[in-house]
Amino acid sequence: MNFRGLFPFGVFLHDIAYKHFCNVRLDYNQIHLIDLGSITMADNKTKTSLFDFFPLSVFLVCLCLAPVPASAQGRKLSFGVNGQFKILQVADMHYANGGTTRCQNVLPSQMAHCSDLNTTAFMSRVIAAEKPDLIVFTGDNIFGSNVKDAVKSMNAAFAPAIAAKIPWVAVLGNHDQESTLSRQELMKHIVKLPNTLSKVNPPEAAHYIDGFGNNNLQIHGAVESSLHNKSVLNLYFLDSGDYSSITSLSKKYDWIKTSQQFWFDQTSKRLQKEYNKEPNPQQGTAPGLAYFHIPFPEFWSFDSKNASKGVRQEETGSATTNSGFFTTLVDRGDVKSVFVGHDHLNDFCGELKGLNLCYGGGFGYHAYGKAGWERRARVVVADLNKKGTGSWGDVKSIRTWKRLDDQHLSVIDEQVLWTSSPK
Structure with a gap:
């Protein structure tokens, strides 16, 4: 089939999508045409067929014209038949108004043709390449102070994940609420979007917990294994x-409060009891991962020399108050790694007292960055043990790497974050 003949229709669909869905008029001059079927990516080298964006365009138009389908709330997540569960972390999109929003800190040769649409394109590419089981957005999803309509910007920011029909969850950063919606209103909107597993807050803690978007997801064992009804990996947001x-601290960054730490502690203990009980009781605790936006002060412990992988290129933007959440995590012992955003030029992982502290690295093109240092996404994979019978058991290891938005979607900094003790 000759896809090039669909090129004008693809542009037409994108025009409809961004006029009606994002409330942004898409100027065709903002898409640099290489030939009849290609547009440039932010590195000004990568060519991607516009037909690759055809499904996303159709999705955006349909989302404008059709009722919003039911969310994925209550959906059970499980390890695949390959014994793996893969998570894509998207940190700091800073999405604003689509094609009219210019990029920050890119090379001069890239500036004229770079916009929020490059963030959308990068997400579509990395989703197609990695095929994650879950996508986690770790805050500053939109850059509120530049946003005309928070709802439309949020919808556009999450659109590639929704179009891919992959479960996803989002937490908020420090910029999301700077537009037309409060933090609570933003989360109330997010939880209504298709395929999301986000929550405004956990029902059992809604009457006391600080913030919005606190959540726990349980990842069950592989289908048809003896652990398919038991959570073997726990995710905390x-x-x-x-x-x-x-x-006195009004211009300083916030932190994870005592009420949230209490909820985490109680949830972790409850999940351990479920992990240890019949049927198929397991020993110890299932490993966990935690995702949030602003790093805690312990991230200051690392630089490019003592981090296991990755680089530090800016200061850690943590709260000046240490809330003790790092100590809470270490004391419980089930969470093996935490993943944050906020500081776009840091992408390292470092281990402190048995807990890995990892940055996602800046993803979005309207976010500040460093010209010539590619935008990036972090991938995390948990692997199951294989029993002597050939069936899948509990979690054996947790690995990570990063994908760069370059010509080849390069994979860098592969590392093992945690392995289970021999039994």
Whole structure:
């Protein structure tokens, strides 16, 4: 089939999508045409057929014209038949108004043709390449101060994940609420979107917990294994806030509060009891991962020399108050790695007291970055043990790497974060 004949229709669909869905007029001059079927990516070298964006365009148009389908709330997540569960972390998209929003900190040769649409294109490419089981957005999904309509910008920011029909979850950063919606209103909108597993807050803690978007997801054992009804990997999502409400700290970053740590502690203990009980009781605790936006002060412990992989290129933008969440995590012992965003030029992982502290690295093109240093995404994979019978058991290891938005979607900094003790 000759896809090039669909090129004008593809542009037409994108025009409809961004006029009606994003409330942005798409100027065709903002898409640099290489030939009849290609557009440039942000590195000004990569060519991607516009037909690759055809499904996303159709999705955006349909989302404008059709009722929003039911969310994925209550959906059971499980390891695949290959014994793996893969998570894609998207940190700091800073999405604004689509094709009219210019990029920050790219090479001069890239500036004229770079916009929010490059963020959309990067996400579509990395989703297609990695085929994750879950996508996690770790805050600053939109750059509120530049956003005309928070709902439309949020919809456009998450559109590639929704179009891919992959479960996803989002937490908020310190910039999301700077537009037309409060943090609570943003989460109430997010939980209504298709395929999301986000929550405004866990029902059992809604009456006392600080913030919005706190959540726990349980990843069950492989289908048809003896652990298919038991969570073998636990994911925690927390709202690290925006700016402190304490007058003397009003311009300082916020932190994870005592109420959130209490909820985490209680949830972790409950999940351990379920892990240890019949049927198929397991020993110890299932490993866990935690995702939030603002790093805690312990991230200051690392630089490019003592981090296991990755680089530090800016200061850690943590709260000046240490809330003790790092100690809470270490004391419980089930969470093996935490993943944050916020500081776009840092993408390292470092281990402190048995806990891996990892940055996602800046993803979005409207976010500040470093010209010539590619935008990036972090991938995490948990692998199951294979029993002597050939069936899948509990989690054996947790690995990570990063994908760069270059010509080849290069994979860098592969490393093992955690392995289970021999039994």
